[in-house]
Amino acid sequence: MKVVIVGAGMSGLVAARALTEAGAEVTVIDKGRSVGGRMATRRIGAGVLDHGAQFFTVRTPAFRSRVDDWLERGVVRVWNHGFEVDDGYPRYVGTAGMNSIAKDLATELRVETSTMAFTVRAGSGTERWEVVIDDGTVRPADAVILTCPMPQTIALLVDAGIDFGGPMELTEYDRTIGLLVTLDRDVELPGAGGVQEADDVFSFIGDNAHKGVSSVPSVTFHARPTWSEEHWDDDTLIESLRSAAAPWIGEASIIDAQVKKWRMATPREVWPDPCWTTEDDTIVLAGDVFAGPKVEGAHNSGLAAAHALLG
Numbered sequence: 001m002k003v004v005i006v007g008a009g010m011s012g013l014v015a016a017r018a019l020t021e022a023g024a025e026v027t028v029i030d031k032g033r034s035v036g037g038r039m040a041t042r043r044i045g046a047g048v049l050d051h052g053a054q055f056f057t058v059r060t061p062a063f064r065s066r067v068d069d070w071l072e073r074g075v076v077r078v079w080n081h082g083f084e085v086d087d088g089y090p091r092y093v094g095t096a097g098m099n100s101i102a103k104d105l106a107t108e109l110r111v112e113t114s115t116m117a118f119t120v121r122a123g124s125g126t127e128r129w130e131v132v133i134d135d136g137t138v139r140p141a142d143a144v145i146l147t148c149p150m151p152q153t154i155a156l157l158v159d160a161g162i163d164f165g166g167p168m169e170l171t172e173y174d175r176t177i178g179l180l181v182t183l184d185r186d187v188e189l190p191g192a193g194g195v196q197e198a199d200d201v202f203s204f205i206g207d208n209a210h211k212g213v214s215s216v217p218s219v220t221f222h223a224r225p226t227w228s229e230e231h232w233d234d235d236t237l238i239e240s241l242r243s244a245a246a247p248w249i250g251e252a253s254i255i256d257a258q259v260k261k262w263r264m265a266t267p268r269e270v271w272p273d274p275c276w277t278t279e280d281d282t283i284v285l286a287g288d289v290f291a292g293p294k295v296e297g298a299h300n301s302g303l304a305a306a307h308a309l310l311g
């Protein structure tokens with residue numbers, strides 16, 4: 001079976017691994033320059049900063065066994081057991097940043113990065129479908145898994161003549177604006193390396209040096225969805241973010257500051273099934289909009305998508 005997977009985030013890569021291990025011929029394509037999607041890590045000078053997902057937790061057996069494998073191989077480790085109070089539940093991080101988990105998953109898979117899917121249409125050869133790339137080339141497939149945020153997935157399927165039979169097309173996403181800073185000295189955040197629901201502006205502040213990802217002081221600030229929406233196009237965005245961040249960094253001076261905008265950060269509603277398939281099981285929709293807007297949900301949705309094709 002020839003499968004094309006659109007999206008090399010957590011869900012797409014997990015699906016690709018499961019299908020490849022089952023003997024399918026899998027190609028993953030992603031418009032980004034590297035794999036990982038919202039599990040993203042950026043270098044700023046000597047600083048290393050996670051700027052999408054910050055950490056993850058484990059609740060389900062399927063994800064538990066994956067995380068146990070990652071722990072054994074040193075791909076992930078425990079950051080803490082809670083930020084304000086120790087609640088006993090581990091918060092895990094990628095040992096070399098959250099993106100390194102995606103890179104590990106992508107090992108030995110056929111992944112084409114900087115490759116943007118333009119549309120999915122009926123195949124002209126022996127395969128049922130073809131994924132048309134924005135450069136006009138096609139990737140034929142017996143089955144296609146789409147893992148982009150829902151509005152992008154729906155847009156890719158306009159030529160495929162698919163009836164979704166539900167309101168999935170209306171799925172909306174919250175935005176997140178991130179401020180990434182490297183500093184001249186360490187900061188002392190009140191929590192164990194991170195602050196959740198920090199203040200009116202920030203929903204999360206994470207110390208990448210405390211996390212063990214960065215060898216120099218580097219902090220990630222994530223603005224709340226409402227704040228992000230209201231300030232998305234501000235000309236003075238970076239100044240506003242810097243002044244909101246000032247009380248948290250105390251005496252430290254910012255060496256470098258960058259802004260990262262996530263237009264589709266978090267789905268506002270989550271669909272109850274772990275993935276969605278056409279009646280003939282040749283088009284599968286997956287991603288964190290199905291099994292929960294977190295790393296674990298994306299993982300479990302990717303696995304469900306692979307199982308949907310394998311029967």
Ligand SMILES: Cc1cc2nc3c(=O)[nH]c(=O)nc-3n(C[C@H](O)[C@H](O)[C@H](O)COP(=O)(O)OP(=O)(O)OC[C@H]3O[C@@H](n4cnc5c(N)ncnc54)[C@H](O)[C@@H]3O)c2cc1C
Pocket residue numbers: 006007008009010011012029030031032035036037038039051052053054055056057115116117118147148149152156176222262264265266286287288289292293294295296298
């Ligand atoms: C700011 C932020 C903070 C977060 N914090 C946490 C956290 O602390 N803990 C947690 O568990 N989760 C967190 N999350 C959520 C978590 O990152 C996501 O749930 C998960 O990574 C989603 O994976 P995915 O595979 O479903 O989608 P994505 O990672 O979005 O992957 C989809 C991929 O599809 C690609 N794509 C889209 N359109 C096309 C196209 N036309 N052609 C080719 N490729 C395309 C994209 O480039 C992307 O790589 C956070 C997310 C954000 C944005």
